[in-house]
Amino acid sequence: MSPELLDPKQIIAAAINREQLSARNYETMLQIVRNPQSQKIINRLRNEELRHKRLLTQALSSGELERIGKPQVSGKLPKPEQLGDESVDSGSSPREVLQFALMHEQRAVEYYARYVDIFQGTAIGELFVRLKREEEGHREQLELMLSKLR
Numbered sequence: 001m002s003p004e005l006l007d008p009k010q011i012i013a014a015a016i017n018r019e020q021l022s023a024r025n026y027e028t029m030l031q032i033v034r035n036p037q038s039q040k041i042i043n044r045l046r047n048e049e050l051r052h053k054r055l056l057t058q059a060l061s062s063g064e065l066e067r068i069g070k071p072q073v074s075g076k077l078p079k080p081e082q083l084g085d086e087s088v089d090s091g092s093s094p095r096e097v098l099q100f101a102l103m104h105e106q107r108a109v110e111y112y113a114r115y116v117d118i119f120q121g122t123a124i125g126e127l128f129v130r131l132k133r134e135e136e137g138h139r140e141q142l143e144l145m146l147s148k149l150r
Contacts, residue, residue: 011115012060012124015131018111019053022046022104029097038094038145045101045138052131059124098146105139108132 026046033039092100112132119125 008119008124009060011118012056015111016053016056016060018108019049019056022108023049023053025101025104029101032092032097033094035094041141041145042101045141048134048138052134055127055131059127062123095146095149098142098149102139102142102146105135105142108135109139 023046026042026049029042030039030046033042109132112128112135116125116128116132119128
């Protein structure tokens with residue numbers, strides 16, 4: 001039996017779901033974290049995740065995927081629980097919130113890095129490189145915030 005080839009639409013749809021989940025989690029974090037400076041950063045991160053979702057949605061409907069065809073990469077998309085379906089809630093401490101966000105951003109970096117090569121040389125490939133870089137920036141901002149809590 002030959003390995004299953006991944007569909008680019010599935011890869012982008014999973015990225016859209018990831019960005020939506022991140023935005024929702026940042027919304028919850030805004031209700032937990034009380035420091036005004038931290039709230040400002042979290043709100044900006046939430047807005048950036050929503051922008052990522054819009055960019056990915058546009059990429060999905062751009063027609064670029066039809067030009068790419070089915071990538072020659074085998075495997076399966078991460079299971080939903082590997083995408084970071086766990087979330088924060090009103091009982092989470094600020095430290096837990098930031099640790100969760102940091103973990104989620106790391107997973108996003110890994111996700112974009114995993115699939116960037118199959119879109120290489122396309123507008124979607126450039127988008128994945130850009131989103132990976134932005135998620136790395138989010139991770140760095142959260143690491144700084146977390147270090148200030150210690």
